[in-house]
Structures are given as C-alpha cells and as structure tokens.
Amino acid sequence: MQNPPFRLARASLLGSDSPNHAATTLRPVVRRRATLAELDPHFHCSLIGTCLTTAELRKLVLRLSGNAAREADDIEIHHEAVSLARQGVAGCKAIHKALDERHALSIRRFATARDANEVQAMWRHAQAEGDIPGAYWALMTHPDVTQPVRRVAFGEVHMLSHLVGAANRADIRRLVALEGENAELREKVARQQQRMQLMSAQHAKALQDANEQIAALRGRQARRGQVTDAHAEDLLRTTAQSLSELMNAQAARMAAAEQRAEWARDEAATLRGELDEMKAQLSASRAEAQALEALVAASTHDGAEPVSTMPGLASRRIVYVGGRGVSTTAMKALVERAGGEFQRHDGGLEQRKGLLPAMVAGADVVVFPVDCVDHDSVAVLKRVCQQQGIAYHPVRSASVASFMELAVRLFGRQEKTDADFGVDAARPAHA
Structure with missing residues (x-):
C-alpha cells in the first residue's frame, strides 16, 4: 500500500499529555437558554398572559403594531401579542426581551440549577411562595429543562385560571374586607396628618419660647453688671443645646410620621386598585346571576318555557x-x-x-x-x-x-x- 500524502498521527501522541494534545480535545458544550421563538407555540398564550401585566403588554403591542392597536381591548391586545410571538420575527424578540428584563432576578436564581430535577424542585418552591410569573418564564427557557417538565408546568399554570371562577365567594368577602381596610387607612392617614400638624405647632412654640428665653437672658445680662460674660455665655450655650436637642427630637418624630403616612398612602392606593378589580368581577358575576335567575323564574312560573x-x-x-x-x-x-x-x-x-x-x-x-x-x-x-x-x-x-x-x-x-x-x-x- 502506498503511503498517504499526509502524515499520520501516532497513537502514543494522541494519548499523551503533549502540548498539542489540548488542541485536539473537544470544546465543552455551551449551555444556552431557549428563546420564545424556539418554544412550542401552544405555550405562547400561557407565557404572555401569565408573565406580563396587561399594562406592560399594551405598551409593548402599541410600540410594535402602531396606532392600529390603540383602540383594541385587552383580549385583542393579548391575541396580537400571541400572534407576534408565533411569527418569530422582530416582535417575538421584543416580547422575549421584555420578559427577560421583567424576570431577570428569577432567571438568575434558576440558573444555579444544573438538571431538570433541580429546576422542577425550584419550581415547586416558587409555587409554594406564590412567585408564579418569574419562575414560570425561568423554567420554560432553562437550558437543562426537559419537554415533559415544561408540559407539567404549563398544565399547572393553566389550571390556575380555572380556580378564579371557583373563588368568587371568597373574592366578594375580600372585597368587603378591603373596603373596611381602605376606610380604616384613610382615617389613620387623617389622624397622622393631624398629629404632624400638632407636632409642627409644638415645634414652632418651643422655638418661640427658646428665643424669648435668650432675649430675657440678654436683657438680664445688660441690666446686671455683676453677671460676667463667661456666666452669660454658659447660660446661652446650655439654652441653645437644649433647644437643639428639642428640635432634633421634633424633626425625628416628624420624619417618622411622614414615612408612616407615605406607607399608608401607598397601601391605600394598592387597596383601591384591588377594590376596583374586585368590583368589576363582582359586576360581571351579578349580571350573569341575574340572567340565570330570570331563566329559572321563567321556567318555573306556571309551567312557562x-x-x-x-x-x-x-x-x-x-x-x-x-x-x-x-x-x-x-x-x-x-x-x-x-x-x-x-x-x-x-x-x-x-x-x-x-x-x-x-x-x-x-x-x-x-x-x-x-x-x-x-x-x-x-x-x-x-x-x-x-x-x-x-x-x-x-x-x-x-x-x-x-x-x-x-x-x-x-x-x-x-x-x-x-x-x-x-x-x-x-x-x-x-x-
């Protein structure tokens, strides 16, 4: 047999620790997260509806689709976003980027998992804590997750939407409780504002009293020649120190009161938002109940159809x-x-x-x-x-x-x- 036109590598060199041996080894496989376009299109609806708020989704769709979507309702905005995701072009990339930015913390936390079992364990922990949106997106795009694990998570999130209707009675009770809490918070904010006004008046009164004391001391010093300058200076320093401590204490109490008032206002705003949402759901439920009551009444009244x-x-x-x-x-x-x-x-x-x-x-x-x-x-x-x-x-x-x-x-x-x-x-x- 003729010799080949190239030089064959010796077996001893291929198995040795020579410098050239490192260049012949395979590079490690790079772990990469899945993109939205690579996922099963059946997952797009669940991911977009669960992991982005309505306001975020509307803003994103308006930017991608222009003024044509400005008058669309929430369900049409959702359908448009799912359609953009399934097209797999610039719109899909923009939605993927928005999901990554919103749930960056969950993505970093899930990145520590090195196999599908660890990913599923972290998903269970997130469910127990109620952290569904971020954990759902991090799981579906994790580089080590398997398709069966994705299907299980998809099914669990899908079933959550069916629990909303079963919780109508609890929502109504919470609506009443929220109204009571909202009224209590408003009263609490009003009391704190009155307390702050009283503290401000007390602070102004204390400052006025201190100024009057200083003026009186200076007057006595001018009238009494036997009072030395050193003694008068000590009195003024003591009075000024007492005044400074009083002002600092008043300022600290005012800052704490302002912080409590700010927290109360934020809590009241959150409760108002939840209250509005509950009222909308309650209104829809009442309309449906009235329609069913009318149907039952018509079917049981003197045998009428x-x-x-x-x-x-x-x-x-x-x-x-x-x-x-x-x-x-x-x-x-x-x-x-x-x-x-x-x-x-x-x-x-x-x-x-x-x-x-x-x-x-x-x-x-x-x-x-x-x-x-x-x-x-x-x-x-x-x-x-x-x-x-x-x-x-x-x-x-x-x-x-x-x-x-x-x-x-x-x-x-x-x-x-x-x-x-x-x-x-x-x-x-x-x-």
Missing part, C-alpha cells in the same frame, strides 16, 4: 365557537326552545377550521368564550365576520351563565332590532 325571557331569539341563528360540550348542549337546548337555531364549532379540536367561513355565513350573531378557544380560531373568526358584516361577541367564560347574560342583553326584549346587536338588518332571518 324559558323563551319568555328572550323573545328576540325566535328565528335567530347563533354560531358558537369553542367552549365545552356539556355547556354548549345546554345552550343549544335554550336557544332551540326559544325558536332559534344554535350551531357549534369546537374551534379545531375535531372539526376543521376551514369549516368556519361556511358555518358563519348567514349567522345573525357569532359568540366565543375567551377562556376556552384557541387564538388561531379567534383570528380566523374575526376576519370572516368582518368580511361578511356579521357581529361577533366574546364572553368571559364558557359557562352557561356567561352565554345567558349575553343572550338576555341582546335578545331579552321583544323590541330588540338587528341594529341593537350589530347585524345587517336587510338580511332575512334564518329559521
């Missing part, structure tokens, strides 16, 4: 996208009992999304629950409705109560017209 509460549903065609099977079955029965037509598309779970345009065509109203429908279906649905001039209405949950509240609002009075719920009055009704 529930149709009496929604006379405007007769000959109306309702298309419902998303939701849950048990709830939509009850909705369908209510609509058909009132003389209307109810059709449901599951949002792409078993039915193709391509069927949406044909199903929506000819509908009077399109409804979808924001908590139980995927974002792609919502985007297709909005585009089709806008093209065909058909009104669409998002409801806050997939419950029968939310649907009934909307139905009573749109069809509860006989004199309701097409213009009341945004459909084309010139189009004939569909039986």
Whole structure:
C-alpha cells in the first residue's frame, strides 16, 4: 500500500499529555437558554398572559403594531401579542426581551440549577411562595429543562385560571374586607396628618419660647453688671443645646410620621386598585346571576318555557365557537326552545377550521368564550365576520351563565332590532 500524502498521527501522541494534545480535545458544550421563538407555540398564550401585566403588554403591542392597536381591548391586545410571538420575527424578540428584563432576578436564581430535577424542585418552591410569573418564564427557557417538565408546568399554570371562577365567594368577602381596610387607612392617614400638624405647632412654640428665653437672658445680662460674660455665655450655650436637642427630637418624630403616612398612602392606593378589580368581577358575576335567575323564574312560573325571557331569539341563528360540550348542549337546548337555531364549532379540536367561513355565513350573531378557544380560531373568526358584516361577541367564560347574560342583553326584549346587536338588518332571518 502506498503511503498517504499526509502524515499520520501516532497513537502514543494522541494519548499523551503533549502540548498539542489540548488542541485536539473537544470544546465543552455551551449551555444556552431557549428563546420564545424556539418554544412550542401552544405555550405562547400561557407565557404572555401569565408573565406580563396587561399594562406592560399594551405598551409593548402599541410600540410594535402602531396606532392600529390603540383602540383594541385587552383580549385583542393579548391575541396580537400571541400572534407576534408565533411569527418569530422582530416582535417575538421584543416580547422575549421584555420578559427577560421583567424576570431577570428569577432567571438568575434558576440558573444555579444544573438538571431538570433541580429546576422542577425550584419550581415547586416558587409555587409554594406564590412567585408564579418569574419562575414560570425561568423554567420554560432553562437550558437543562426537559419537554415533559415544561408540559407539567404549563398544565399547572393553566389550571390556575380555572380556580378564579371557583373563588368568587371568597373574592366578594375580600372585597368587603378591603373596603373596611381602605376606610380604616384613610382615617389613620387623617389622624397622622393631624398629629404632624400638632407636632409642627409644638415645634414652632418651643422655638418661640427658646428665643424669648435668650432675649430675657440678654436683657438680664445688660441690666446686671455683676453677671460676667463667661456666666452669660454658659447660660446661652446650655439654652441653645437644649433647644437643639428639642428640635432634633421634633424633626425625628416628624420624619417618622411622614414615612408612616407615605406607607399608608401607598397601601391605600394598592387597596383601591384591588377594590376596583374586585368590583368589576363582582359586576360581571351579578349580571350573569341575574340572567340565570330570570331563566329559572321563567321556567318555573306556571309551567312557562324559558323563551319568555328572550323573545328576540325566535328565528335567530347563533354560531358558537369553542367552549365545552356539556355547556354548549345546554345552550343549544335554550336557544332551540326559544325558536332559534344554535350551531357549534369546537374551534379545531375535531372539526376543521376551514369549516368556519361556511358555518358563519348567514349567522345573525357569532359568540366565543375567551377562556376556552384557541387564538388561531379567534383570528380566523374575526376576519370572516368582518368580511361578511356579521357581529361577533366574546364572553368571559364558557359557562352557561356567561352565554345567558349575553343572550338576555341582546335578545331579552321583544323590541330588540338587528341594529341593537350589530347585524345587517336587510338580511332575512334564518329559521
């Protein structure tokens, strides 16, 4: 066999500790966090909705999408952010950067974990402490986390959203407690302000008394020639020292009172924000409860059917996208009992999304629950409705109560017209 045109390395050199041996070894693998674009698109909705506040998300979407999103509501802002994340371009990078900046502390804390088990243990600890947003983002992008661990965390965060509805009664009780605490804090701030004003008046009075004492001492010194300058200076120094100590004590008490008042104002502002949010949730819950009460009252009054509460549903065609099977079955029965037509598309779970345009065509109203429908279906649905001039209405949950509240609002009075719920009055009704 002919010799090769290159020189072969000897086995003894490849296994030796020669200087050239270090250059032949493989470089260690660099650990790198996953980016938002690299994650499963099904995680985007949960990550964006959990790890960024509504105000932060609105500011970010306005910067990325311009004035077109200025009049959008919160759910539309959320859908736009998820759409930008799934496109994987500049918008996705901007959202990833915003998440990193907001949760930098959690990312640094999770960086100490060296395998999936340690990451999962830190996630459990964060759950116990209620630190969900930062820990969720740090876990989903950790370089050593596995896909099964990501799915478990995604499922746990998803289930948290379902606990909100079950906590309505506790929220109402907390709302009442917050109102009481808010009133107590206001009274406390008022008392502290009165105390500060009293302390300021006392301080001014003490200063005036000290000045009068100094003036009196100087007068006595001028009248009494036998009082030496040294004695008078000692008296003045003693008086001045007492005055300085009194002023320092008063200043310290005023500073402490101002600090307590500032804390009370901040706490009151936080409580007011929580109170406003609780009131909005309570208002929505009350509207849904009133709709259900009207339905029950109509169905139990002298054997009458529930149709009496929604006379405007007769000959109306309702298309419902998303939701849950048990709830939509009850909705369908209510609509058909009132003389209307109810059709449901599951949002792409078993039915193709391509069927949406044909199903929506000819509908009077399109409804979808924001908590139980995927974002792609919502985007297709909005585009089709806008093209065909058909009104669409998002409801806050997939419950029968939310649907009934909307139905009573749109069809509860006989004199309701097409213009009341945004459909084309010139189009004939569909039986």
